Amino acid sequence: MLTGFYTMMVRIRKVEENLMEVFSRGEIPGFLHVSIGQEAAPAAVCAHLNANDCISTTHRGHGWAVAKGIEIRRAMAELFGKREGFCLGRSGSMHLADAGIGIMGANGIVGGGIPIAAGAAFAAQYKKTDHVAVATFGEGATGEGAFHEAMNFAAIRRLPMVFVCENNGWAEFSPKSVHMPVESVTSRALAYDIPAVSVSNKVVEIYEAAGEAVRRARKGKGPSLLEIRCDRWYGHYVGDAQKYRGKEKVEEAMAKDCIADFEAELIKGKVLRRKDLDRIRAEVSAEVEDAVNFARQCTYPDVSEMLEGLYV
Amino acid sequence: MKETRYIFAIKEAMEEEMDRDENVFLIGEDVGLAGGSFGASKGLYEKFGPERVVDTPISELGFTSLAAGAASCGLRPIVEIMFMDFVTCAMDSIVNQIAKMRYMFGNQYTVPVVVRMPEGGGLNAGPQHSQCLEAWFAHVPGLKVVMAATPHDVKGLLKASIRDDNPVIFIENKTLHAMKGMAAEADEDVVLPLGKADVKLQGSDVTIVTASRMVHESLKAARILEQEGISAEVVDLMTIQPWDRKTVFDSVAKTHRLVVAHEAVKQFGFGAEIAAAAAEEILDELDAPVMRVGAPFAPASYSLEKYYVPSADDVVSAVKSTLERTL
Structure with missing residues (x-):
């Protein structure tokens, strides 16, 4: 399991490092928001989920899609805007979705996906299945009505869902002091009588806390909120120089690396040796590079496909 | 029934x-x-x-x-x-x-x-x-x-x-x-098709395209007009998007005059879309400018509502206006 966490975290990082590279070269257009430094949360939470469980993700959602099990080749094709992508090249990074495994879509509207995940939880309850839904979002989204409305309704109906907040301290270009009067998002859950815990950016710690929340949801005991205190290394988008943040603060954030910390623990605990880590990284690199090459070879949709499927 | x-x-x-x-x-x-x-x-x-x-x-x-x-x-x-x-x-x-x-x-x-x-x-x-x-x-x-x-x-x-x-x-x-x-x-189990308009009243002099409450005001207007010898056809769109171009255009091809009546504020209402589509696609069928009926460009006033919401009289005026004019 620990090896699995490590592999997944490395996979997420490699995907995003590759994306930054191809984005900088102009191979993919639009906006790109990376979650480098925040890989632990998706790797840990998604380890409790199966293909029938739904998640809603955000503009910074590559990590969640990867951890939920999206096929990297077709995900990469989507980011390249190619027809072979999961969304026929219509979504790009900001709306990446794979209905087949419950990835309900990244959302370009901050907080927009939270009540949609509540809808998936409602459907699970309605159909009397044991599926759960996970809404992922940043602490910036907790200023949105959508967050509060979903929390309120989920608590009233005891929906089988988990609210997962990656609190990286930044709402786009504004620090927490500007957009949150409380230190932790867990305080917000109190208002809805939703149990909430806050954990650090350590994968095992997140896994244990998420396990309790997911089990609670699956047993029909209602929603929980899980906050992960993490750091956003890069800016709001790739290319954001983060002048508003200051060089020192950025260096401070980058010094906290959930992957490097976990590597040290794995070696110290003799779970894996240095050469095992090297092997995993090499394998994952090859896998991601293969996906990039696949995406490059895919085809752009034709303009004649513009209106296809707008209506059923 | x-x-x-x-x-x-x-x-x-x-x-x-x-x-x-x-x-x-x-x-x-x-x-x-x-x-x-x-x-x-x-x-x-x-x-x-x-x-x-x-x-x-x-x-x-x-x-x-x-x-x-x-x-x-x-x-x-x-x-x-x-x-x-x-x-x-x-x-x-x-x-x-x-x-x-x-x-x-x-x-x-x-x-x-x-x-x-x-x-x-x-x-x-x-x-x-x-x-x-x-x-x-x-x-x-x-x-x-x-x-x-x-x-x-x-x-x-x-x-x-x-x-x-x-x-x-x-x-x-x-x-x-x-x-x-x-x-x-x-x-x-009657299920009506979406995207299909319904001709609520057959007529020959003017086509009134409308929906919802204004269907009834338009029918009332048609009865008033009938007394003056004017025959109005009332087309209830029923679906605004996608709207039934064929029924509307077939009706205009028969009457050669078009009025669009809705309760919404006139500016940028669905009447604008229908008037523009008629101008783009069947201008040769029109004998007069298209007239629109809608609410004034103001919020609905609590006390002035009866003057605000369009009525049969407004439809009658629009029909007469289009009948008096030529392209």
């Missing part, structure tokens, strides 16, 4: 569809225990229970997006928005999410959500309880927009909307709720 009222026809449509398909459920403010703010769901809570007739907090955005999520997991939600004005709180949900989920995600999802809401003045309810905003939704690719004028139509169109796999904005009218008329019985 049996006589009923518009509001009961709405309830019957929902009840029959909920009987037919267990994935259909109703969600909104006061729809359950209270039976709906206007009584549209009276008795459904008792029959189907709180799982399928879902009372919500006052949070239009939250429960409309919830419906989107539920629909993409295989359910068929009917969302009730108490007054059309309140749908503004759910615009992210409808415009950014529901309308785009299918297309944006590469046709992976179908999102069969019906969002029902009553529009219009007539209750002196003032600026925030009287608006007609159908044109907003007709402007958003991915949505269908339906407006029903009679008990028969509201039942058949609502049943069609619930069965449609696309998101449908279903617009009722508050002043029509109490209207009596014939509607189909459950075993007749």
Whole structure:
């Protein structure tokens, strides 16, 4: 399991490092928001989920899609805007979705996906299945009505869902002091009588806390909120120089690396040796590079496909 | 067929569809225990229970997006928005999410959500309880927009909307709720096609294209005009998006004059789209400029409502105006 966490975290990082590279070269257009430094949360939470469980993700959602099990080749094709992508090249990074495994879509509207995940939880309850839904979002989204409305309704109906907040301290270009009067998002859950815990950016710690929340949801005991205190290394988008943040603060954030910390623990605990880590990284690199090459070879949709499927 | 009222026809449509398909459920403010703010769901809570007739907090955005999520997991939600004005709180949900989920995600999802809401003045309810905003939704690719004028139509169109796999904005009218008329019985299962207009009155001198409450004002106008020897054809669009170009253009090809009448503010209303389409596509059929009837460019005034909401007299004036003019 620990090896699995490590592999997944490395996979997420490699995907995003590759994306930054191809984005900088102009191979993919639009906006790109990376979650480098925040890989632990998706790797840990998604380890409790199966293909029938739904998640809603955000503009910074590559990590969640990867951890939920999206096929990297077709995900990469989507980011390249190619027809072979999961969304026929219509979504790009900001709306990446794979209905087949419950990835309900990244959302370009901050907080927009939270009540949609509540809808998936409602459907699970309605159909009397044991599926759960996970809404992922940043602490910036907790200023949105959508967050509060979903929390309120989920608590009233005891929906089988988990609210997962990656609190990286930044709402786009504004620090927490500007957009949150409380230190932790867990305080917000109190208002809805939703149990909430806050954990650090350590994968095992997140896994244990998420396990309790997911089990609670699956047993029909209602929603929980899980906050992960993490750091956003890069800016709001790739290319954001983060002048508003200051060089020192950025260096401070980058010094906290959930992957490097976990590597040290794995070696110290003799779970894996240095050469095992090297092997995993090499394998994952090859896998991601293969996906990039696949995406490059895919085809752009034709303009004649513009209106296809707008209506059923 | 049996006589009923518009509001009961709405309830019957929902009840029959909920009987037919267990994935259909109703969600909104006061729809359950209270039976709906206007009584549209009276008795459904008792029959189907709180799982399928879902009372919500006052949070239009939250429960409309919830419906989107539920629909993409295989359910068929009917969302009730108490007054059309309140749908503004759910615009992210409808415009950014529901309308785009299918297309944006590469046709992976179908999102069969019906969002029902009553529009219009007539209750002196003032600026925030009287608006007609159908044109907003007709402007958003991915949505269908339906407006029903009679008990028969509201039942058949609502049943069609619930069965449609696309998101449908279903617009009722508050002043029509109490209207009596014939509607189909459950075993007749009348489902009217979306995107198809209905010629409510045949005529030869002018075509009046309209929808919802203004269908009745237009019919009244036609009776007034008839006494003056003017024969008006009244076309009830029933679906605003996609609208039935063929029926409208065929009618204009017969009458050569066109008036579009809606209760919404005239500027940028659906009348503008129809007038522009006529100018683009069938200008040679027109013998006179197209006239539009709509509310003044102002919010609905509490005390001046009777002068604000368009009436049969306004339709009569517009018809006479187009008959007096030539291109």
